[in-house]
Structures are given as structure tokens and as C-alpha cells.
Amino acid sequence: MTSPTDRIRPAVLVPRRVADLVARFDLTTAVPGPDAAAEVTAVASDNRAVAAGDLFVALPGARAHGAAFAADAVSRGAHAVLTDPAGADRLRDLTVPVLVTDDPRTLLGPVAAWVHGAPAERLTTFGITGTNGKTTTTYQLDHLLRSLGRRGGLVGTVETRSGDRVLPSRLTTPEASDLQAVLAAMCEDGVDSLSMEVSSHAIAMHRVDGVVYDVAGFTNLSQDHLDFHGDLPTYFAAKAELFTPARARRGVVVVDDAWGERMAAAATVSVETVRTTAPAPDSPAADWTVSEVVPHGTGSAFTLTRTDGLSLRTSTSLPGHFNVANAALAVVMVLASGVDPQDVVAALEAGDGLSARVPGRMEVVGPGGDGHPRVVVDFAHNTDALELALAALRPTTTGRLAVVFGATGDRDPGKRPAMGAAAVAGADVVVITDDDPHDEDAAAVRAAVRAGAEAARESAAAAGRTVTVTEVAPRGEAVRRAVLEAAGTDTVLVAGRGHETFQEVRGVDLELDDRVEARAALHARAERTPTA
Ligand SMILES: CC(=O)N[C@H]1[C@@H](OP(=O)(O)OP(=O)(O)OC[C@H]2O[C@@H](n3ccc(=O)[nH]c3=O)[C@H](O)[C@@H]2O)O[C@H](CO)[C@@H](O)[C@@H]1O[C@H](C)C(=O)N[C@@H](C)C(=O)N[C@H](CCC(=O)O)C(=O)O
Numbered sequence: 001m002t003s004p005t006d007r008i009r010p011a012v013l014v015p016r017r018v019a020d021l022v023a024r025f026d027l028t029t030a031v032p033g034p035d036a037a038a039e040v041t042a043v044a045s046d047n048r049a050v051a052a053g054d055l056f057v058a059l060p061g062a063r064a065h066g067a068a069f070a071a072d073a074v075s076r077g078a079h080a081v082l083t084d085p086a087g088a089d090r091l092r093d094l095t096v097p098v099l100v101t102d103d104p105r106t107l108l109g110p111v112a113a114w115v116h117g118a119p120a121e122r123l124t125t126f127g128i129t130g131t132n133g134k135t136t137t138t139y140q141l142d143h144l145l146r147s148l149g150r151r152g153g154l155v156g157t158v159e160t161r162s163g164d165r166v167l168p169s170r171l172t173t174p175e176a177s178d179l180q181a182v183l184a185a186m187c188e189d190g191v192d193s194l195s196m197e198v199s200s201h202a203i204a205m206h207r208v209d210g211v212v213y214d215v216a217g218f219t220n221l222s223q224d225h226l227d228f229h230g231d232l233p234t235y236f237a238a239k240a241e242l243f244t245p246a247r248a249r250r251g252v253v254v255v256d257d258a259w260g261e262r263m264a265a266a267a268t269v270s271v272e273t274v275r276t277t278a279p280a281p282d283s284p285a286a287d288w289t290v291s292e293v294v295p296h297g298t299g300s301a302f303t304l305t306r307t308d309g310l311s312l313r314t315s316t317s318l319p320g321h322f323n324v325a326n327a328a329l330a331v332v333m334v335l336a337s338g339v340d341p342q343d344v345v346a347a348l349e350a351g352d353g354l355s356a357r358v359p360g361r362m363e364v365v366g367p368g369g370d371g372h373p374r375v376v377v378d379f380a381h382n383t384d385a386l387e388l389a390l391a392a393l394r395p396t397t398t399g400r401l402a403v404v405f406g407a408t409g410d411r412d413p414g415k416r417p418a419m420g421a422a423a424v425a426g427a428d429v430v431v432i433t434d435d436d437p438h439d440e441d442a443a444a445v446r447a448a449v450r451a452g453a454e455a456a457r458e459s460a461a462a463a464g465r466t467v468t469v470t471e472v473a474p475r476g477e478a479v480r481r482a483v484l485e486a487a488g489t490d491t492v493l494v495a496g497r498g499h500e501t502f503q504e505v506r507g508v509d510l511e512l513d514d515r516v517e518a519r520a521a522l523h524a525r526a527e528r529t530p531t532a
């Protein structure tokens, strides 16, 4: 698990005078005031990540005030502290300059960008938001950019990549100070193009302040993260901010859902729209449409056409129509950045389309055959994604479709019964287990999911469909049983955790990787039936 102290930082740091920082950002100073010679070389907002020469930014938070950690930050070598008036009140005895502003969170990104020499301006930057599809689309984008001969850098839920430096992620979008340091490292590593996920939390928490994306992309919006945003319109509004001049130069919006239409209408930067499904009768025409979608290997081939007739045909190896939408978004974002369409066509041909491997996203860990089920691990952890993942696997499943999944503790309880119902609607065998219980009672979370599943099962039974619903914990055992009990023609979808390698139970990280569990179960099955 990535520790809170792990960071990718540039190796070469340029000192900045604290006095210049004060002047540039209109800061006030508390005793002892900036010593004219004081300099900082980087920025940290967590004391555990402070290196000698840093500016420590002590932020007020929901759980703590960063000022509580300022003395430790100074003992680790921080040259100055930036905080709010409440923080400054607690720091009268510090021996380094204490700089004050009313809302330091909104300055963290711009200050870190200034300290690192505005690294985002030295990269072509692509930022993707949306409830589902951000990770997949960033990998597809990165794949296409590399096929174009670009040197891609990546930031997202799975990992951060700068040249040869790779760091597993703790957050989808890192804290502003860490993000600016990564972008500076990318410049140092010769990266020229950034593909990154921008979560709604990140926008609301100012983590991407200090970046204006060359192209912003929107995948879709459905119920998620309401524990943080409160309601869907507020969640939407956080994402819509990405399509304003403060955050992007232009945008590409998938308008398959009504939220996409709203996003395109709300955008105050120039936006191109992409539609991959049949439009509702009164929908405006999209700038790009997807047609002629046919199965292609494990995924799909499709044609993408602009209203002026420009057209290209390509493919993705990732299963499901939603991955066609992600792929189309990636292509149009690259075109929107100004790359010549002929170069894009050539790169798609050279790079096998958008066939990026995305860890834990529709990842086939057992292809099926020889009497064994197909086993797929996916990150679907909300209702919409679960429905779509099941729908993506149904057409290629000749036997039963089984799903193993759970809901997260301490997060949006409203989605638990809905996920249970979605599983019953899409699968024949439903195995309810644990996701990350966090501090909640895991059995209570399962019971809430089960309530939705049982209600849906009864309705399905009334309509003549038989669905089996069971509850199995711990998760490893649930995966094992589902795989062992499946028939050779079945598909088992293990949903919700994707690439994750730890499960958090009451503050303890337990090792758990669905792909490892699934492979072990397939192995046990092969041992049990050597010539099935
Ligand atoms: C709601 C939210 O996003 N909160 C984030 C926020 O917390 P906070 O402002 O309440 O900060 P806090 O924990 O009270 O700490 C206050 C300050 O003290 C500092 N501190 C704290 C402890 C310590 O020992 N030393 C220290 O210096 C912290 O770095 C912070 O600057 O700032 C913290 C520091 O950066 C984050 O760790 C924390 O993320 C929490 C843990 C989190 O789980 N966030 C999730 C929900 C999130 O952001 N998810 C999205 C993706 C969602 C998705 O699409 O799936 C993401 O982008 O990852």
C-alpha cells in the first residue's frame, strides 16, 4: 500500500525566495516574519512528506488542522509554513517564517505551481472526469499518445507514471502540492503529454487548482459519492467546473446520458460532443457519432464520424459498449488537442487501436474453456457500472452469469440496495460479499445490499426468471466458491475492487487482490478436475 509519505518529486529543485512568495500571493506574515534570505524549493501539505527546504502548507481539514503537524514539519526541514489565521495562532513559537492567508487550500495549487515553474504549461494536458470510465479512458488516451510517438505521463486511481517512475496511487487525483511536484518530475523525465483523472472530490477540494487542461473530457454521470457532495446536482456542478476557462481550454463531452447534454450546455469553454448510442428524439445532434459497432476479438470495432464527414474506423480490445464510448472519447480528445487526423489514423493502425491493458478493468483472469468458467475482474463499484459490466458480459456468456460483489462501508448507503437490485437484474447467480467495510459492521452492509437483491429476486421470480442470491464472507471465500461452483460455460464477474490489493477493515489494511483470489480458485478447480 502506498504510504502517505510516498511521492514522485523532481530531482532538481529551484529555490524560490519566501519574500517573493509573500509578494506574489499577497500573503501576510506572522512573527517571526520572512527573513529576506529564506528560500523554499518544494511544497508539502502533509508533515510526513516534508523534505528539507519545503514550504509546509498547514490546511484546516475535517479530521485535523495541519498546524498540529507544523512543528514536526519544521523538524524535518521545512523552511516556512503557510496557513490560515487559526493555524497561525497555534504557531507563535515556530522558528521559521509563518505566512498567512484566509483560505490556504485555494492557494496550495497555484503556490506549488509557482514554486515548480508552472510545469503544466510545459506539457500537453488531458484531464478526464465522470463517474465511470476515467481510469479506462486515461489508459486509452495514453496508449494512443504513445502510438503517436508522444512520451506519456499518467495520473489516476491505479498509479502515477512519470518516465520510468511508477507509484501506486492513494487517491485518484493527488493533493495539489503532490500533483505539481509530479508534473515537474514529468518535465524532468521528458514526458510531453499528461493523461489524468480528475475526480469531483479533487475539483471541490482544489487539488487541480494551478492546472488549466488543454483538453478536458467527460465520460458520464450517475449516482455516486453523495456522502461527499450531498446530491446529484452538486456532484454535477463540481464536475462542470472542469469545463470553465479557469480549468480547461476546450472540452469533449460524451452525451449518451442526459447529464452529458447538460454538461455540454453548461460548459463555458468550447466543447465537442460525442454520441455512441441512439439519441433521444429531442436531443441536439452531436459533433461526433459512433456507428457500425461490431464484436472484434475480446472487444469491439467501431466507426467514429464527424458532422463534416471526417470518419475513422478503429477498435478496442476491452469488452462492453461503454469501452467503445471511452475509446471514442480518447480519440476525439487527441484530435481536439490539434493532432492531424491522418496522424491519428496512422497511430491507431500502428497501435492496434485503443487496446490498452487497464489493470482491474474488465480484466480477463481466466479466459474460460476446457470445462472452466471465464473469470473477469472489474472495478464496477456503483449501480450503473455494475449494470453495464454485467450487460457487457451477457452476450458472450453461453451458460450462467455469476457476480461476486459488495458495497463499501462508510460511503453512500443509498447505493447498497440499488446495487443488490442491479446484480439480480443482470446476473443469474448473485454472491454478496464485502468490499471495503472501513469502520462499519460488514454484516450490516451486506444485509443492506441483500435487502435490495432479495426484493429484486422476488420480482424476477414473479416474472419467471430464477436468480440465486447468497451471502458469503470473507471476500476471498466468496470468489473461491463462485469460481468452484460455476459450470464450464459460465462467466464469473468479480466486481468492485479491480486493481486494489488491500481491503480496509477498521483501519487495518488486509492483503486482498481479486485477481489473485480468482486465479487461486481456478487453480484449485484445475487440480480438482485435471481433465475437465
Ligand atoms: C474528503 C476528502 O477528500 N478529504 C481529503 C482531505 O481531507 P481533509 O481536508 O479533511 O484533511 P484532514 O485529514 O483533516 O487533514 C488536514 C490536513 O492535515 C494534514 N495532515 C494530516 C494528518 C497527519 O498526520 N499529518 C498531516 O500533515 C493533511 O495532509 C491535511 O492537509 O485531504 C486529505 C489530505 O490530502 C485527504 O487524505 C482526504 O482524502 C480522504 C482520505 C479520502 O478518502 N478522499 C476520497 C474520498 C477521495 O478524494 N476520492 C477521490 C476519488 C473518488 C472516486 O472517483 O472514486 C480521489 O480523488 O481520490
Ligand SMILES: Nc1ncnc2c1ncn2[C@@H]1O[C@H](COP(=O)(O)OP(=O)(O)OP(=O)(O)O)[C@@H](O)[C@H]1O
Pocket (backbone or CB within 6 Å): 130, 131, 132, 133, 134, 135, 136, 137, 157, 172, 197, 219, 220, 322, 323, 325, 326, 360, 361, 362, 378, 379, 380, 381, 384, 385, 386, 388, 389, 498
Ligand atoms: N464509460 C463507462 N460508462 C459506464 N461504466 C463504465 C465506463 N467505463 C468503465 N465503466 C465501468 O466502471 C468501472 C470503473 O471504470 P474506471 O475505473 O475506468 O472508471 P473511473 O471513473 O476511473 O472509476 P473510479 O473513479 O471509481 O476509479 C469499470 O470497471 C467498468 O465496470
